[in-house]
Amino acid sequence: MEFENIKSKFPIFKQKIKGKPLIYLDSANSSQKPKDVIEEISKFYETEFSNIGRSVHTLAVKATNKFEETRDSVKSYINAKLREEIIFTKGATEAINLVATTYGEKFIKKGDEILVTELEHHSNYVPWHYLRKKKGAVVKFASVNDNGEVDINEFKKLITDKTKIIAFTHISNVTGTIMPVKKIIDLAKTKNIPVLIDGTQGAPHSFLDVQDLDCDFYAISCHKMYGPNGLGILYAKKKWVDELPPYQGGGGMISEVKKEEISYADSPAKFEAGTMQTAEVVAFAKSLKFIQDLGIKNIEKYESQILEYGLEKLRKDNSVSIIGNPKNRASIISFTIKGIHPHDIATILDDDGVAIRAGHHCCQILHDKLGISASARASIGVYNSKEDIDVLCESIKKCKKVFQI
Numbered sequence: 001m002e003f004e005n006i007k008s009k010f011p012i013f014k015q016k017i018k019g020k021p022l023i024y025l026d027s028a029n030s031s032q033k034p035k036d037v038i039e040e041i042s043k044f045y046e047t048e049f050s051n052i053g054r055s056v057h058t059l060a061v062k063a064t065n066k067f068e069e070t071r072d073s074v075k076s077y078i079n080a081k082l083r084e085e086i087i088f089t090k091g092a093t094e095a096i097n098l099v100a101t102t103y104g105e106k107f108i109k110k111g112d113e114i115l116v117t118e119l120e121h122h123s124n125y126v127p128w129h130y131l132r133k134k135k136g137a138v139v140k141f142a143s144v145n146d147n148g149e150v151d152i153n154e155f156k157k158l159i160t161d162k163t164k165i166i167a168f169t170h171i172s173n174v175t176g177t178i179m180p181v182k183k184i185i186d187l188a189k190t191k192n193i194p195v196l197i198d199g200t201q202g203a204p205h206s207f208l209d210v211q212d213l214d215c216d217f218y219a220i221s222c223h224k225m226y227g228p229n230g231l232g233i234l235y236a237k238k239k240w241v242d243e244l245p246p247y248q249g250g251g252g253m254i255s256e257v258k259k260e261e262i263s264y265a266d267s268p269a270k271f272e273a274g275t276m277q278t279a280e281v282v283a284f285a286k287s288l289k290f291i292q293d294l295g296i297k298n299i300e301k302y303e304s305q306i307l308e309y310g311l312e313k314l315r316k317d318n319s320v321s322i323i324g325n326p327k328n329r330a331s332i333i334s335f336t337i338k339g340i341h342p343h344d345i346a347t348i349l350d351d352d353g354v355a356i357r358a359g360h361h362c363c364q365i366l367h368d369k370l371g372i373s374a375s376a377r378a379s380i381g382v383y384n385s386k387e388d389i390d391v392l393c394e395s396i397k398k399c400k401k402v403f404q405i
Contacts, residue, residue: 003302007383009034009290020353023388028173028201028332028379029357031226034290040283041228052278053252053269067278070285071268077288078218079209080235084267087234087241088281092200093123095219095234096167098271099196100127102244103165110136113162117142117150118369119172119179122362124198128167138162144369148175148324152183159191166195170202174363174375175324176307176332178206185215194240200224204381205303205331207296210235226382227287228280234271241267248273294382303331303380310378310389319405320396323375334361334377337396340403342376348402352395 007013010032013022024032044066050059052067068083075083089095108114114128118141131137140163142154155166166188171178181197188195194216202208203218204225210218217240220233236244246253246264250273255263264270291299310333314320323334337345346358357377360367367373378392 003294003298003382003385006294009036010383011035011038013383017353017355018351020351023352023354023384023391025378025380025384025388025392026355026357027204027224027381027384028361028377030223030229031204031381032383033228034226034286036286036290037227037283040286041279044279044282048282049279051275063278063282066282066285067276070281070288073285073288074233077208077292078203078220078235079211081211082238084241085235085238087236087268087271088276089232089234089271090230090277091223091232092198092219092221093232095217095232096123096196096198097127098234098247099217099219099236099244100131102247103194103240104131104135104137106243106245108135108137108164111138111162112164113138113140113160115140115142115155115158115163115166115168117168117179118144118366119148119150119169119175119177120167120363120365121169121173121198121200122364123200124167124169124196125365137164141365142168144366146325148172148177148326150177150179152180152187155184155187159187159193163191163193166193167198168196169198169200171205171330171332172324172326172363172366173201173332173379174334174361174366174377175326176329176334177324177326178328178330181215182213185213189214201330201332204291206300216240222280222284222287225284225287226290227284228277230277231280231284236267238267241270246270246273250274252276299382300330302382303384306380306384306386306389307331307333309386310380310392313389313393314396317393317396319400323370331380332377333379334375336372336375337400337405339405340399342374344403345376345396345399348399349392349395352391352398354392354395356392 050063052064196217200221203220218235222231223229253273342358
């Protein structure tokens with residue numbers, strides 16, 4: 001599969017936006033869906049649908065098998081050791097909340113410390129804030145330097161005997177910073193501290209081997225991986241799926257229910273209460289195949305070329321300030337233009353069919369650190385090209401003309 005003609009795989013690019021071809025530079029928010037994924041959802045509902053894990057009729061068995069086949073595909077894709085380490089959730093947000101709630105309930109007490117960074121999306125801060133309020137825990141932040149990086153020495157200084165978990169993003173959704181994941185995990189292991197990685201931006205753009213990383217938890221957002229909305233994945237080491245209590249109660253997650261006592265199913269069922277989003281899970285197998293057919297290493301290389309081209313062109317415009325200058329960066333360019341609010345930038349770009357995001361990108365702590373309330377963000381997917389960047393830059397010129405800059 002070639003990147004040159006990749007847009008033909010995505011039905012949404014057939015349309016025009018305000019009479020202009022769609023230039024979609026908002027994949028860090030949510031990626032578009034290949035035709036195969038869309039068709040798989042329709043096919044499942046038309047010919048294969050049933051609730052899973054309960055009935056023994058033909059449709060139920062078939063649906064259950066397809067659901068579990070996707071679990072095996074995910075296990076293989078991220079190189080997990082065991083299939084019971086793969087837990088389906090409704091998103092990366094729920095995956096992180098699952099860990100914060102269950103780990104916090106069992107292992108966090110007053111005065112214990114949780115270490116995060118100033119780069120974190122709200123989804124990897126708010127759940128830990130809840131523990132601060134509920135349990136009297138302390139949340140500590142590793143600071144970000146002017147380049148948008150967190151130094152490994154910063155982590156060393158902040159780790160104490162009270163540090164009970166370290167949680168940080170794989171790739172920043174504002175600066176595109178690729179964190180030194182392996183180094184931080186190795187540091188944590190010397191202190192026997194578990195590590196959670198928010199892989200929301202990491203999984204779509206990076207080769208992933210959880211056994212090599214040796215992380216304890218890794219959260220994935222499927223809708224950013226050319227997959228369906230409303231679906232996430234939590235990778236959790238066998239040690240933790242055995243030790244942690246259930247996250248929610250209901251059907252499917254129990255072994256036996258009596259008036260006096262309840263016993264719970266083993267993982268992953270223990271963490272998958274109620275009716276699961278079966279069609280979305282089944283279709284996600286097609287998303288993984290799409291990525292595998294392209295090759296994640298090829299995706300990394302291609303997106304890096306588009307990213308560097310975009311950075312080079314935008315840096316030539318003195319009125320554009322690019323946020324962060326990390327040595328290792330992936331797929332994201334956030335920027336401001338002096339004298340123009342980011343929402344105005346996004347609105348004017350939309351007139352040219354260019355879709356970007358404007359706001360604080362659910363990263364208010366980082367924006368506060370930078371001394372700005374909002375930024376504009378162009379984020380790259382496999383369907384973007386250098387020509388898309390050219391259109392972006394021409395549209396920015398038009399934006400400046402409107403504001404006489």
